[in-house]
Amino acid sequence: EIVLAQSPGTLSLSPAERATLSCTASQSLSSSTLAWYQQKPGQAPRLLIYGVSSRATGTPDRFSGSGSGTDFTLTISRLEPEDFAMYYCQQYDSSPPYSFGQGTKLEIK
Amino acid sequence: EVQLVESGGGLVQPGGSLRLSCAASGFTFNTYAMHWVRQAPGKGLEYVSAISSNGVSTYYANSVKGRFTISRDNSNNTLYLQMGSLRADDMAVYYCARRASYSKYWGQGTLVTVSS
Numbered sequence: 001e002i003v004l005a006q007s008p009g010t011l012s013l014s015p016a017e018r019a020t021l022s023c024t025a026s027q028s029l030s031s032s033t034l035a036w037y038q039q040k041p042g043q044a045p046r047l048l049i050y051g052v053s054s055r056a057t058g059t060p061d062r063f064s065g066s067g068s069g070t071d072f073t074l075t076i077s078r079l080e081p082e083d084f085a086m087y088y089c090q091q092y093d094s095s096p097p098y099s100f101g102q103g104t105k106l107e108i109k
Numbered sequence: 110e111v112q113l114v115e116s117g118g119g120l121v122q123p124g125g126s127l128r129l130s131c132a133a134s135g136f137t138f139n140t141y142a143m144h145w146v147r148q149a150p151g152k153g154l155e156y157v158s159a160i161s162s163n164g165v166s167t168y169y170a171n172s173v174k175g176r177f178t179i180s181r182d183n184s185n186n187t188l189y190l191q192m193g194s195l196r197a198d199d200m201a202v203y204y205c206a207r208r209a210s211y212s213k214y215w216g217q218g219t220l221v222t223v224s225s
Contacts, residue, residue: 001171035211037154044204044215045146045154056213088154092210096144096159096168103153 002026002091006101012109019076021104023089028069033093036065036074039086039103048087049074076106084108111135111214113205118219125195125223131188131205131216139163139183142209145190147201148218155201158190159209168209173199195223 003026013019023034032052037045047056049065052072062077076083089101117129131143144159158179159168167179178191188205200223206212 033210039154044218047211047213050211090154090156090211096209097156097170098159098210099156100146100154 002029002093002099004089004091004099004101006087006089006104008104009102010105010107012107013079014109015079015081017079019074019079019083019106021074021076021087021106023067023072023074023101025070025072025091029091029093031093032068033091034065034067034072035090035092036063037088037090038083039088045088079106081108111207113207113214113216115203115205115216115219118203118221120222120224121195122225123196123223126191126193127195127221129190129192129203129205129219129221131190133186133188133205133207136207136214138181138186141207143181143188144206144209144212145179145188146204146206146215147199147221148204149198149201152201157203160188161209192221195221197223199223 005024007022034052036049039045048059053065064075066073087104092098112134114132121127145157160179164181176194180189202218204218205216207214
């Protein structure tokens with residue numbers, strides 16, 4: 001079972017700043033099988049990134065994903081007010097069940 | 110437009126059973142694997158179960174194996190999660206989602222409360 005660890009647990013930044021969120025897998029992902037989601041209170045998760053770096057339809061280009069092996073990053077180049085939310089990474093390597101990280105809360109400083 | 114609508118949540122006593130449904134529309138249901146994800150109050154996302162497009166292959170998280178059963182009715186475009194021997198730590202919002210891996214399409218969720 002692959003365990004994902006996200007850091008930091010909480011990230012406090014101001015609008016217009018750059019955000020860097022990390023996701024570390026307990027074992028190397030055999031291919032680009034990592035996704036990122038954004039979730040706001042009372043809402044279902046929203047897919048942002050899949051395949052490590054491919055933006056889902058409708059994802060603004062200020063969001064970018066990178067990484068390989070066990071280390072992955074979601075970068076938000078310039079924070080907008082609507083970007084403050086919870087973020088989860090998910091691996092979908094091999095067969096289900098697939099795991100999520102514990103989440104990073106991005107809050108306004 | 111792809112739509113996923115969960116139903117069947119509610120209050121159940123510990124040890125009880127509940128069946129969740131997920132009605133799908135706007136896509137060819139029988140060509141997609143589907144899965145369930147849950148979120149306990151104030152907690153993160155947990156992948157619960159998945160099923161192949163034809164219903165032959167099923168997968169479960171260790172936390173629910175032997176107690177939950179995923180199934181689907183492709184003639185009625187509906188996904189199910191039969192939950193049994195429910196415990197306090199099963200209390201969560203349950204979401205259905207398209208595909209078995211990552212998903213752009215999620216339902217709005219249905220709340221399962223386990224309490225005496």
